[in-house]
Amino acid sequence: MVHSLPDLTYEYNALEPYIDEQTMRIHHTKHHKTYIDKLNTALETHKNLIGKPVEELIKNLNKMPEDIKKAVRNHGGGHLNHSFWWPLLKKDIEFKGEVSKAIEKEFGSYDKFKELFSNAALGIFGSGWAWLVLNNKKLEILTTPNQDNPLTEEKISILGIDMWEHSWYIKHNANKSAYVQDFFHVINWDQVNKNFLKHK
């Protein structure tokens, strides 16, 4: 299996005005596509790994052959993170479902969760992601640098935000915090709930 770019199930302008069409188009067709191309190139020299799903590569990152470990970490991680991210985005979905109850129980309220998640995201220096994960069935907020995914540390992501400049700079310029505010308008809570129910 050669890795390939998943289609979006919505139009590039579907998240306007919170995430703009141009950003979505470049992010999907250029950034995500490049991670996939570079991952495929790296795997060419390791035929036994070509058929493996990207989740498996990232879960077993520490067992990857040394000569491609860095490429799998960066480009495999980039592929996994973005494939996970696109379905998480949908406009005007109400905070609901079993996951909403679990978040309120763990963090006190939606507003408190929003504050903690935003602070984590804005606290990242340089490029990375903030995540809501299940760590041994417990909800936690954490961040990873670059394209690292919590799965390598055996944590299951159920929500994430891409904090690379390429995901916000065209629309929000230097106003990273406005991007994080806008992100809360495009969280597909149905998808987050699905992710939660699969692993809770």
Ligand code: MN
């Ligand atoms: Mn990105």
